[in-house]
Amino acid sequence: MRKVRTLGLLGTGVIGGGWAARALHCGIDVIAADVDPKMEIWIRDTVENAMPQLQALTAGLPMPAPGRLTFTLDSAEMAAKADFIQENVPESLELKLRVLEPISKVADPDVVISSSTSGFMPSELHVGLSHPERIIVGHPFNPVYLCPLVEVVGNEQTSPDVKEAAAEFYRSIGMHVLILKREVSGHLSDRLQESMWREILHMVNDDIATTGEIDESIVYGPGLRWAIMGMSQLYMLSAGEGGVEYFFKQFGPSVDWPWSHNTAPAVTREIIDRFANGTADQAASKSVREQEKIRDECLVAIQRVLAKYNMGAGKTLNDFETRRRAISAG
Numbered sequence: 001m002r003k004v005r006t007l008g009l010l011g012t013g014v015i016g017g018g019w020a021a022r023a024l025h026c027g028i029d030v031i032a033a034d035v036d037p038k039m040e041i042w043i044r045d046t047v048e049n050a051m052p053q054l055q056a057l058t059a060g061l062p063m064p065a066p067g068r069l070t071f072t073l074d075s076a077e078m079a080a081k082a083d084f085i086q087e088n089v090p091e092s093l094e095l096k097l098r099v100l101e102p103i104s105k106v107a108d109p110d111v112v113i114s115s116s117t118s119g120f121m122p123s124e125l126h127v128g129l130s131h132p133e134r135i136i137v138g139h140p141f142n143p144v145y146l147c148p149l150v151e152v153v154g155n156e157q158t159s160p161d162v163k164e165a166a167a168e169f170y171r172s173i174g175m176h177v178l179i180l181k182r183e184v185s186g187h188l189s190d191r192l193q194e195s196m197w198r199e200i201l202h203m204v205n206d207d208i209a210t211t212g213e214i215d216e217s218i219v220y221g222p223g224l225r226w227a228i229m230g231m232s233q234l235y236m237l238s239a240g241e242g243g244v245e246y247f248f249k250q251f252g253p254s255v256d257w258p259w260s261h262n263t264a265p266a267v268t269r270e271i272i273d274r275f276a277n278g279t280a281d282q283a284a285s286k287s288v289r290e291q292e293k294i295r296d297e298c299l300v301a302i303q304r305v306l307a308k309y310n311m312g313a314g315k316t317l318n319d320f321e322t323r324r325r326a327i328s329a330g
């Protein structure tokens, strides 16, 4: 696959704009195509707004001169000039197939075509396209210029070179690449988010809580931890030195309790072993205490950052400080 000097974007909305800013900041030229001429002003504004954040994020790093942004209403022109194409049109399979088909005919076979789709699988996107072996999913997170995760998804038709070339490109623009073992509807992260989202819809529908209360239940608790460690590692840590066995002994039965509208699989020995092995790998030989120390130091640091913006748990910290100052002033 070819070296990426010019990134082609198909669709320049929230996600397309984010890709543009990230790539331009990393010295990649961008040719952005949209059907709506108003999007030229929009994408230029998006990039301008993102630049100070990107500069702050990478302060002290030797960054190249920014790339050059061009806009076109002609997606075939974009496909002919791009070394890598990222598709970001709205989440409709019919629309994606309709826009990808001509692009796949114009772009050379050594040009990767990656879709930002939140949940369609490569096998759904390949239908009727030229050289499907270079068409993959590269699923980012909003805002793309600050969230580093990109899920790379292929299938049996995908050439391994393509996945590796895409991963290399994404790494070159500062991203964390997660290559999925196999395609699955919703990929990994959106399946997890969707699970929670469906539960939230039940809670709102059953008038159990307001959306604000539900968001508080995330922001002040588990959400704080999720920037540091994933759910599997955190859950096993919550069992302390008792570890995986104690965790499943204590909380194993809860999967059959009415805590969720999602049905869970039977907790088999195999599942427990997978948690044991997976979280042991994640711990990378660190003891429970060592992991707790990292987790806690990060929790303190994140709250101090949030306090600067008076957001979430940072506001709680600020309110506590005001209270403590009032008390100590008598």
Ligand SMILES: NC(=O)c1ccc[n+]([C@@H]2O[C@H](COP(=O)([O-])OP(=O)(O)OC[C@H]3O[C@@H](n4cnc5c(N)ncnc54)[C@H](O)[C@@H]3O)[C@@H](O)[C@H]2O)c1
Pocket (backbone or CB within 6 Å): 010, 011, 012, 013, 014, 015, 016, 033, 034, 035, 036, 039, 075, 087, 088, 089, 090, 091, 092, 099, 116, 117, 118, 119, 139, 140, 141, 142
């Ligand atoms: N918004 C998110 O948080 C998010 C996160 C990850 C992935 N995604 C995925 O990224 C994709 C884009 O989402 P978005 O939120 O940026 O949508 P958006 O509606 O903000 O932008 C879509 C853009 O595509 C353009 N477009 C429509 N038809 C077109 C065509 N035929 N040719 C060229 N351009 C066309 C629109 O004019 C618009 O500018 C979707 O697949 C979505 O699921 C979104």
